[in-house]
Amino acid sequence: MKLGVMGALFGGMKLxxxxxxxxxxxxxxxxxxxxxxxxxxxxxxxxxxxKPRLKELKAKLADRGLEAQGVAVHGNPVHPxxxxxxxxxxxxxxxxxxAAELGTVVINFSGCPGGAPGEKTPNWVTCPxxxxxxxxxxxxxxxVIIPFWKRENDFAARHGVKIAFEAHPGFVVHNxxxxxxxxxxxxKQLGANLDPSHFFWQGIDxxxxxxxxGENNCIFHVHAKDCAIDPRNSGITGNLDIKxxxxxxxxxxxxxxxxxxxxxAFWKPFVSMLRVYGYDGVxxxxxxxxxxxxxxxxxxxxxxxxxxxLRQPAGAAWWF
Numbered sequence: 083m084k085l086g087v088m089g090a091l092f093g094g095m096k097l098x099x100x101x102x103x104x105x106x107x108x109x110x111x112x113x114x115x116x117x118x119x120x121x122x123x124x125x126x127x128x129x130x131x132x133k134p135r136l137k138e139l140k141a142k143l144a145d146r147g148l149e150a151q152g153v154a155v156h157g158n159p160v161h162p163x164x165x166x167x168x169x170x171x172x173x174x175x176x177x178x179x180x181a182a183e184l185g186t187v188v189i190n191f192s193g194c195p196g197g198a199p200g201e202k203t204p205n206w207v208t209c210p211x212x213x214x215x216x217x218x219x220x221x222x223x224x225x226v227i228i229p230f231w232k233r234e235n236d237f238a239a240r241h242g243v244k245i246a247f248e249a250h251p252g253f254v255v256h257n258x259x260x261x262x263x264x265x266x267x268x269x270k271q272l273g274a275n276l277d278p279s280h281f282f283w284q285g286i287d288x289x290x291x292x293x294x295x296g297e298n299n300c301i302f303h304v305h306a307k308d309c310a311i312d313p314r315n316s317g318i319t320g321n322l323d324i325k326x327x328x329x330x331x332x333x334x335x336x337x338x339x340x341x342x343x344x345x346x347a348f349w350k351p352f353v354s355m356l357r358v359y360g361y362d363g364v365x366x367x368x369x370x371x372x373x374x375x376x377x378x379x380x381x382x383x384x385x386x387x388x389x390x391x392l393r394q395p396a397g398a399a400w401w402f
Contacts, residue, residue, distance in 0.1 A: 083353070083391040086111030086151050086364040088305065091380060093123035101146050107384050111151035111364045112143070113189065113303075116180060117173030118157025126153075130179045140184075150184040151364040152275075152303050153177040156248060159234075160226050162196035162203060175237065182241040187302050189246045189275045192255035192264065195226040206252050208322070227254050228267045235269030246275035246302035257284065258291040262298045273300030277368070278352065279307035282343070283321045283335040289351050296359025304356065306387055307368040308343030311335045330372055339371040339379040341386040349390045357392055365391055 089112045092100035104112055116126040129135050143150055155177040157170035170193070177188045197205035197218040207219045231245075238245050247264070249256050255264055258274070258281075265272045274295045278288035295301050311321065316334040323334040330336060340349065353365070365387060371379040 083357075083362050083393060084110035084149075084151070084364045085384065085387055085391060086113060086366040087380065088113045088115075088120075088152075088154060088366050088368040090115040090120035090123075090154060091367075091369050091376060093121050097124040098142065101142055101148060104148055105146035107381065108388075109148065109384070111149045111366070113152035113154050113364075113366045114150055114180075114184075115154045116177050117155045118170050118190075120154045120156055122173075126180065127173055127176045130176075130183045136183055150186050152187050152189050152246070152366065153181045153184070154189045156189065156191050156250075158191065158193040158204065158253070160193035160195045160230050162201045167193075174234065178234075178238050178241055178243050178245075181243045187244045187246045187275075188238070189248060189303055191250055191253045192227060192231070192247055192260070194253045195222050197221065204252075206254075222254050227264065231264060231268040231272060235271045238271040239269065243271065244302045245272050247272065248275040248277050248280070248305070250277075250280050251284065256280070257286055258294050261295065261300065265298065265300055270300075273302040275303040275305060276301055276356075277305035277307055278348075279305070279309040279337055279343075279368075279370075282309040283311060285321070289348070289355050292352060292355040292359065292361075296355070296361070301356065301359065301361045303363065304361065304365050305368045306340050306365045306383065307370060308338040308340045309335055310338045310343035327370075327372060336372060337370040339369060339374055339386075340367065340383040342371065342373075342382075346390070349387075353390055353392060357396065362392075362395075 086109055114126055116122050155173045159167055159171035159174050161167040181188045194204035194206055205218055207215045210216045247255050247261050249261055255261055261274045281288045281291055319334050321334045325333050367383045369379045
């Protein structure tokens, strides 16, 4: 396995400085933000058409012993606003073309449409009743999500690129079962960016999620981000908490740096389950801890994961 970082963390830095920082800490890879919600701080969208700039990017990575592992364009390409949907869909396709040049995957959200044609805002369904919500879910899956991602699956296949969905509340695909459902309906270029932080507060066991996604041969990328649930606040509000991420004292849960939400009792079995199902790729740190600075949170995650990830190939069972 290799250690990397979701590069949107360094959006306030120049690309050279960000890459130098990663190399200094001994990372193996960086996930490159190229549009939509992660932003495009280094103007990478469309760079595949600029051969000198693309060559320069590859050289910058190689000179520091880094590889590009993932092009991040987390967005909502099925947004009910035609303007937003078009911009995010374009960014996604640009990411596919860049990923083809870099030999990596694209990381995205499934998106969330409105509840019916003509709506202006996304509608995230969390229950089957009243029946309105079941009808909304049927519309979203069968009229919007599956047709859209069938087209994108075929486009990605033509360019030899895989698309890794980050299952995230607020979007139609928000759990492992949804990832596999969409993969079966829309194509095998579609799979998972397995991020345990979004599963903890939904009551999903990320280790079992890794098993399930591994059984379906669709773990394409992995994020390392932690989550801590406050039992007092959760016991009062539940975990569908819409308070600001900055309200640390009253939220039911918050994102944490790796090791500060869960320790070895989770992370070691999680990494082991990834290996059981053949994932030996990059573990990409995504730092969104409101209790720590950018540098401290990121560097603590690097230090912790160095002792957890499995670097060498598995050995033979020599003891029998």
